[in-house]
Amino acid sequence: MRRILTASDRALLVEVDDLESAVRLHAALEAAPPVGVVELVPAERTVLVRCEPRRLPEVRIALERIALAARTAAADRCVEIPVHYDGEDLDEVAEHLGLSPAEVAARHQTATWRVAFTGFAPGFGYLVGDDPVFDVPRRASPRARVPAGAVALAGRYSGVYPRESPGGWRLIGRTDAALWDLDRDPPALLLPGTTVRFVDASRAHPATAADRRRGRPAPLEARAVDMPGDRGIAPAVEVIEPGLQLLVQDLGRPARAHLGVSASGAADRGALRAANAAVGNGHGEAGLELLGGGARLRLRGAGVLALAGAGVDAALVHADGGVEPVPRGAPTAFREGDELVTGFATRGVRALVAFRGGLALTPVLGSLATDTLAGIGPRELGGRALRAGDVVPLRGLSGVREAVAPWSPAPCALPAPGETVELRVVLGPRDDWFAADALDALLGDEWAATSRSDRVGIRLEGSRPLARAVPGELPSEGTETGAVQVPPHGQPVVFLPDHPLTGGYPVIASVVAADLDLAGQIPPGARVRFRLSGADVGRPS
Structure with a gap:
C-alpha cells in the first residue's frame, strides 16, 4: 500500500x-x-x-x-552507549513486560538496535531492536522535563534524549554519552542506519565513555574585528536590556533533516529581508529578532541599522542626551555610545533589527539561526537567547552594497491583540482522522492565540475542541512549519520555525507558505480564522 x-x-x-x-x-x-x-x-x-x-x-x-530500493544491508557503523540502569520507570516497565528490572537491563543490552530514523530533537534517533519483548506504551501524561542522557523506551523503540526536554517515553536508565556534539563531524552520534549496542556503564571501559556535556555558555565578550569603526572602536552591540526575548536569527538551516535538525530561522522572514535591504545587506544576513519590544541596546563604533516587522516605537538616544526617532524600514546611522531603545509592540509581536555588514559570529551547521527547541545557534551563544551583558560584534561598514529603497509596510498589516487575522490553509495530511464537525469548527470558528505561544507554535483555544474520528496513537511522522497539529485535548497548535522535525499528533491542515510570516507575527490575545486556500494541491491518492 x-x-x-x-x-x-x-x-x-x-x-x-x-x-x-x-x-x-x-x-x-x-x-x-x-x-x-x-x-x-x-x-x-x-x-x-x-x-x-x-x-x-x-x-x-x-x-x-518510484520503486522501493532493495532490502537495506546492515550498516557498517556501530556505536556502544554505556548506560546506568536506574531510570524512574524501570520497575513499571519490568512489570509491564513480565520481567525483573535486571532482566530488562540485560535484554536491552543483548538486543541489537538500529537507528531507523531521526527526529524530535537534534541527535535523537528512533532505535528499533531485534528483541520482540520490547513493546512499551508511552506515559499517559508526558513529563515536562526529561534530563539529557535519559535512556528510554516507547512502543517498540528505544532512544536517548540528547538534551533536557519534555517527553512521554519510559525512562529506564541514563548515559553520559554525548549524542550531539558540534565539535564532532557529523555532530550527531546516531545517524540513520547506525547499529547501536547498549552496555552496562559500571562494566564499561572508561575509554568507551563519550565526552561530558558542556556547561552553560558564558556571556559574549567583545572581540576585535578588522573593520573600520568610529575612532578605531570595533563596532558591536551591547545588550543592556534584552526585552522578553532577543535572538540571533537568519533565514535558517534547511536540508539538515538527516541530522534531526529543523530549519528554524526568523519567524517573519520578509521582515528580516526588508531590514537587510534597508541597510544594504544580502537578504539572508543575520540580525536580531526581538519579541514584544522593551529592549535597550548600546551601540559601539559607527554603523547603520534598520528596524522592520512588528510595530514598535524606537529611538536612538545619543550620548549627549538627544533623541532621534528610528523609522521602520529605513536606514538609520548610529555613532559610538548611542543606545537603541524600543517600546512595546502595538501590532505584531516580533521586530527584526539588521546592521550593515551583519553580525560577526560563528555559524553552526551553516547558519546563525537560534533554534530555541533544539538549543542550536551561534557557536558563541551555545543556542541560548541573548541576555544583559552580552556584546555582539559587528562586521562594520565595508564590504556591503549601497542601501536600497526603504521598506514601507502596509498600514495595519499586522494584527493587534483583540483583532482577528485570517490564515489560509490546505487540508491534510491527517484531516481524515477527524470528525466532520471538527473540520466545520476548524474553518468556521475563531481561535484565540494564548500566552503559551512561542517560536515552537501558536497555541490556540476555541469553544469547540477538534474531535477525532480515529482513536489511538499516530506513528511519528515529519511535520512542516505551519502545520496545524491537534493534541488529544483538541485545541490546535500552529507550528512556527522551531517546531520538532517529527511529531506523533495528527496534523489536520497546514498554513500556506505565503501566510507563514503573518503567522509568526500573531500576538497573544489576537484571534485566528482559518480559510481554505484556493491553491489546488490535490487530495490523497
Missing part, C-alpha cells in the same frame, strides 16, 4: 505499510530524487517530501511510480 498525502502547499507525505518499506522508500528517493525535491524526512511509516511548490504535481506523479 502506498498513499500520497498533502502535507502543505510545498510538501507531500508518502505513507507505506511498515518501517522496512519506509526505509527502502527513503533509500530510493535519496539515490534518485525526483526533480524539484528539496528535502526528505523519513519516519516510522512515512517519508515527508519537501519540494519546490511549482513542482508539486510532477513530484506527486514521480512518488507514485
